Amino acid sequence: MSEVRIRTESLTKMYPGAEEDLCAVDRVSFECHAGEVFGLLGLNGAGKTTTLRMLSTALTPTSGTAEICGFDVANSSEDVRRSIGFLSGTTGLYHRLTAREMVSYFGELHGLGGSDLKNRVDEVLSYFGADEYANTRCEKLSTGMKQKVNIARTVVHNPPVLILDEPTSGLDVLAASATVDFVQSYRDEGKCVLFSTHIMSEAERLCDRIGIIHEGQLRACGTLEDLREITGQHYLEDVFRHFAVGEPA
Amino acid sequence: MSSPFHGAWLVLRKEIREALRDRNLVLQVILLPLFLFPLMGLGGLQVYRLISGAEEQIERILWIDNDTPQSVRQHLLEDEKLKLIPAPTELQADCAAPDAERFRALRDQADENGEVAPVALLSWWRSPDASVDSVTICFDASLDRSVDVRDDVTDALKTLRDVLLTERAESVGLSPNDVVLWEIESENVATSRQMGQFILSMMLPMFLIMMLGNGSLYSALDTIVGERERGTFETLLSSPLRRSEIMLGKFAFVTLSSLVTFSLNLFSVIVFATFAVRLVVPPSVGLSFQLGPVALLAMLGGALLCAMSLAALMMLAALPANNYRAGQAVLTPIYMAATFSSIAVMTPSQGFSQQQALIPFVNVAALCKAAIGGNLTLAPAITTYAVMAALAFVSMFIASRVASRDGVVFDPDLSLKKLLREGLRS
Numbered sequence: 204m205s206e207v208r209i210r211t212e213s214l215t216k217m218y219p220g221a222e223e224d225l226c227a228v229d230r231v232s233f234e235c236h237a238g239e240v241f242g243l244l245g246l247n248g249a250g251k252t253t254t255l256r257m258l259s260t261a262l263t264p265t266s267g268t269a270e271i272c273g274f275d276v277a278n279s280s281e282d283v284r285r286s287i288g289f290l291s292g293t294t295g296l297y298h299r300l301t302a303r304e305m306v307s308y309f310g311e312l313h314g315l316g317g318s319d320l321k322n323r324v325d326e327v328l329s330y331f332g333a334d335e336y337a338n339t340r341c342e343k344l345s346t347g348m349k350q351k352v353n354i355a356r357t358v359v360h361n362p363p364v365l366i367l368d369e370p371t372s373g374l375d376v377l378a379a380s381a382t383v384d385f386v387q388s389y390r391d392e393g394k395c396v397l398f399s400t401h402i403m404s405e406a407e408r409l410c411d412r413i414g415i416i417h418e419g420q421l422r423a424c425g426t427l428e429d430l431r432e433i434t435g436q437h438y439l440e441d442v443f444r445h446f447a448v449g450e451p452a
Numbered sequence: 453m454s455s456p457f458h459g460a461w462l463v464l465r466k467e468i469r470e471a472l473r474d475r476n477l478v479l480q481v482i483l484l485p486l487f488l489f490p491l492m493g494l495g496g497l498q499v500y501r502l503i504s505g506a507e508e509q510i511e512r513i514l515w516i517d518n519d520t521p522q523s524v525r526q527h528l529l530e531d532e533k534l535k536l537i538p539a540p541t542e543l544q545a546d547c548a549a550p551d552a553e554r555f556r557a558l559r560d561q562a563d564e565n566g567e568v569a570p571v572a573l574l575s576w577w578r579s580p581d582a583s584v585d586s587v588t589i590c591f592d593a594s595l596d597r598s599v600d601v602r603d604d605v606t607d608a609l610k611t612l613r614d615v616l617l618t619e620r621a622e623s624v625g626l627s628p629n630d631v632v633l634w635e636i637e638s639e640n641v642a643t644s645r646q647m648g649q650f651i652l653s654m655m656l657p658m659f660l661i662m663m664l665g666n667g668s669l670y671s672a673l674d675t676i677v678g679e680r681e682r683g684t685f686e687t688l689l690s691s692p693l694r695r696s697e698i699m700l701g702k703f704a705f706v707t708l709s710s711l712v713t714f715s716l717n718l719f720s721v722i723v724f725a726t727f728a729v730r731l732v733v734p735p736s737v738g739l740s741f742q743l744g745p746v747a748l749l750a751m752l753g754g755a756l757l758c759a760m761s762l763a764a765l766m767m768l769a770a771l772p773a774n775n776y777r778a779g780q781a782v783l784t785p786i787y788m789a790a791t792f793s794s795i796a797v798m799t800p801s802q803g804f805s806q807q808q809a810l811i812p813f814v815n816v817a818a819l820c821k822a823a824i825g826g827n828l829t830l831a832p833a834i835t836t837y838a839v840m841a842a843l844a845f846v847s848m849f850i851a852s853r854v855a856s857r858d859g860v861v862f863d864p865d866l867s868l869k870k871l872l873r874e875g876l877r878s
Contacts, residue, residue, distance in 0.1 A: 259690045262858050281692050289690035295683030297466070299473040311462050312691040340473075356687075 208364050208395035209235035209258065213267035216253050227253040229419040230267065235397050235412075237363070240390045242410030243399040244443060250419040251399040252291070255368045258397070259289040271364055285313065287364045288357035292372030298342035302333055302352045305341055306359050313360035327355040331385075347378035354385055365389055365396045371405060383409055403439045413439075417447040459693040463701025464708075467675055471709065480670040481709050485663050485717035490724045497728065512601050513570040515539035515555075519546070520576040527612050528574075531604060539573055550575040555590045571598040574605055646826070648725070649743075653825040654798060656721060657817035660714055660751075661794040664758050665787040667713030671706045672766035677779035685861045695856045703763055703848060710759035718751070747823040750833060754823075757840035758816040762790060764847030771854055772866035782868065789813070797821050804828065809835035812843050 216228040228250045235241040245251045256262040258269055260280040268275060274282040296305055303324060310320045328334045331351040336344060341352060350370075357365065367386065371379035386409055390396050400406055406413055407427065414424040423430055423446045431437060434445040471477045516525065516536045528534060540558055543550050555573045563569040573590040587609060591602040614632060621631040642650070679685045688698060722743065743751075766783050773779035794817030797808065804822035809815045809832035819836045822828040854860065 256686075256862070261686060261689045261861065281694065284690055284692045287690065289687070291686065293683045294687050297470060297684055298682065299470045300466070304469070308462070308466050309687075309691065312459070312688075312693055314692070 205236045205238050207234050208237050209233075209241070209269070209271050209397055211254075211258070211267065211269040214254065214257060214264055214269050215266045216250075216257060216262060217265040226419050228257070231416065231419075231421045232267075233414050233421060233424050235364075235395050237395050238390060238393045239411045240386060240396040240398055240409050242406040242413045243397065243416055244401065244403070244406050244413055244439075245399070245416040246401060246447065249416045249447075251401075251416055252368055253419075254416070255289075255291075255366050255397065255399055258283075259287060259366055260284055285360075286362055287366055288360070288362040289366045289368075290353060290357040290370050291368035292370055294353055296341040296344075296349055296352060296356075299340060301338050301340050302344065302348075302355075303328065303337040305352055306355050309356045310359040315360060323359055323361070327359050331355050331381075346374060347381065350374055350378045350382060354382065358389070363394055365394060367396065367398045369400055370398075371400070371402065379405075403443060407439045415443055415446045422446040457697075457700070459697035460701035460704060463688075463693070463698055464704045467671075467702065467705035468708070471671065471674065471705070474674065477670055477674060477709075481667050481713050482716060484666065485713045486720050488717070489659075489721050493724055493728050510597065511535050511568065512597050513537055513568055514601055514605065515543065515570040515573040517550075517574060517576040518544055520574060523616070524576075524609065524612060527608050528605065531608075534601065534604065537570065539575070543573060543575065546577055547580050548577060549586070549588050550577075550590060552590045556592075559592075571595060572601040572605070649825050652721070652725065652743075653821040656718075656824060657797055657820040658791065658794045659721070660717060660755065660820055661758065661813060661817050662791045663713045663717040664710045664755060664762055665790045667710035668706050668759060668762040668766050669783050669787050671709035672763065672770050673776060673779045673783060675702045675705055676767055676770035677773045677776055680773075680861065681775055689861060696852050699767070699848075699852050699855050703760075703767060703851075706763035706767060707756075707759045710762055711755060714755045714759065715752075743824060744826075747826070747828065750823040750828055751820050754816040754819040754836060754840070757837060757844055758790075758813065760844035761812065761840055761847060762786070764844055764851050768847060768851040768854060769868060771851070771860055772868050772870070774866075793817070804832050806832050806835055808832065810839060812839060815839060 211234075212232050213230040214228060214232065215226070215230055218225045218227055231250070231254055233241070243251045243254065253262060257264050258271060258276060260276050260283050264277060268277070270276070271283045272286040274286060276283050297308075300308065306324050306327060307320060310324055315323060325334070328337050331354060333348065333351045333355055336348055341349060344352065354370075365386075370386075371382050374382065383405060386396055386398060390411075398406075398409060410427070412424065412426050413430060415422045415430075423433070425433075427439065427442075430439075430442045430446075434442050436442045436445055471481070510533075512533050513535050514528070514537070516528075517539055525536060528536060539550075543555055543558065550573060559569050571592065573588075575588045575590070576585060577588070578585045589602050589605055592598040617631045618628040621628055640647075679688065689695070765786055769782045769786060770779050773782055790813045793811070793813045796814050797818045804818045804827065808818045815832075815836040819828070819833055822833075860866070
């Protein structure tokens with residue numbers, strides 16, 4: 204088995220409520236490895252986004268631990284953030300910056316500078332075919348162009364771990380397809396990709412292993428074949444329903 | 453990161469670059485403070501000229517009693533704008549003061565009939581038991597023209613009385629000095645610069661505080677609420693920067709915007725005041741608008757601390773706002789409170805006291821006023837700097853603590869009260 208890049212153990216997040224606390228993520232444990240796409244599958248509100256936000260250090264776990272590249276998210280948050288590229292479906296761009304400025308800014312935030320920064324920005328923009336509109340302000344870009352710039356921004360520092368929270372949400376077919384292609388190519392470079400989605404076809408196409416999360420709990424975790432074998436179902440949608448709702452197909 | 457401030461600098465640089473491309477922000481932070489006074493002033497000058505031009509065209513009518521001596525009439529007729537018309541019979545007073553109510557009624561009646569109404573009545577009468585004549589002037593204090601006529605007629609009568617006294621003294625072989633005991637003269641010892649400082653100190657502090665608030669309000673909205681609305685806050689939080697670095701960069705941006713607005717407005721006021729004064733004030737009056745280096749430094753020091761306090765307070769208040777409208781709703785009261793509190797120092801007799809120096813924003817307005825007027829004293833100035841520095845530090849500390857709270861970006865039901873409670877507890 205290749206190197207573990209993400210490890211969570213009993214990761215829990217409680218939100219204080221008026222009458223009782225809400226458990227958004229309940230003792231979730233899983234591992235992701237280098238050269239692997241791990242899909243976190245769940246309905247809206249299942250706890251996927253909260254889990255990913257804890258891994259990106261935007262939220263603090265209530266209990267449990269999580270490590271990325273060996274760094275604890277609670278105690279070494281800066282090292283964790285240096286090791287990840289984080290992208291969510293709701294992530295926006297700075298409208299008044301150009302595509303190049305946007306990518307350069309995040310490169311600088313990750314410690315790149317000088318010719319290294321320039322070369323890397325040129326490289327990623329070119330990789331995504333964004334060099335044609337590199338000097339156009341983000342507010343003037345189409346949805347697909349924006350998504351490419353956003354992905355370029357996410358990987359400008361060449362992170363070993365990529366965390367994508369429903370990255371194809373709201374995208375048209377071509378833009379979504381380009382995103383999926385990119386995830387595959389990034390995995391092929393030996394990087395670790397943690398990918399949350401509620402679109403079964405995407406998970407089926409992309410993920411080496413799948414975790415099914417429901418009501419904050421990780422109900423199942425394994426390869427698609429493992430899950431098929433356990434449930435006796437062929438289609439991922441049926442597998443998901445089996446674990447999430449307990450309904451047979 | 454090479455230094456703890458490097459991340460803050462990157463955030464600041466990005467914010468400046470974005471701000472310079474935002475038409476709304478450029479308008480509020482650069483163009484408005486530069487052109488507000490010239491536009492307001494030129495508009496005011498035009499209105500003033502129109503009104504004064506129109507006033508000069510209007511003939512001022514004085515109803516005059518038939519008993520008024522011819523010498524007095526001759527003297528009053530020297531005023532070309534004044535037209536003397538015999539008072540109506542009802543107002544002719546022989547041995548009693550005229551009925552002021554009656555004058556008002558007749559004047560209003562003339563006005564309603566479309567006639568040119570008189571603005572004042574000069575009544576000459578003598579009480580049966582009196583040895584000298586009395587003069588009563590009925591006028592309307594709500595009309596500038598009427599007040600002017602009252603003043604002109606009073607001056608004319610006093611001058612004429614002195615002339616007649618002198619003539620009578622000479623006619624009985626006395627020297628004029630025997631009846632005119634003294635001459636009263638007064639001279640303004642204020643230099644033209646001091647006069648300019650006095651005028652500036654009346655109006656400038658409030659506008660400067662207003663401009664500081666203006667600069668910080670729009671930039672705080674953009675850098676905090678705009679970041680959340682665009683969906684870039686989460687992205688920024690996933691970068692290696694610490695939240696304190698992000699907040700420091702944004703704080704520096706809001707403070708800088710506020711100071712730029714202040715400085716441009718100050719520059720604009722002084723340039724415009726110097727230019728406008730030549731248009732309206734006769735050279736004999738002499739007004740000069742210059743600020744010495746000490747006054748400028750004192751004001752800039754106060755403005756810097758005021759800008760820092762406003763920036764921290766506005767960022768703190770903007771943190772829970774989910775959109776621009778919600779942001780404006782919470783930031784506008786801070787802006788209004790700062791601006792209106794500075795009105796308290798606008799009265800001419802207000803000095804710069806230690807009590808004033810303890811009240812945030814009022815103290816900076818009072819410091820600016822004292823600095824412009826050349827009356828700056830050290831103790832209240834130091835107190836002002838200490839109070840504003842403490843306010844800026846405490847506000848920034850709370851804002852930084854609050855910003856480190858988990859839900860600051862993701863909680864849709866956030867309120868400032870909830871943020872403060874949980875942020876401070878953490």
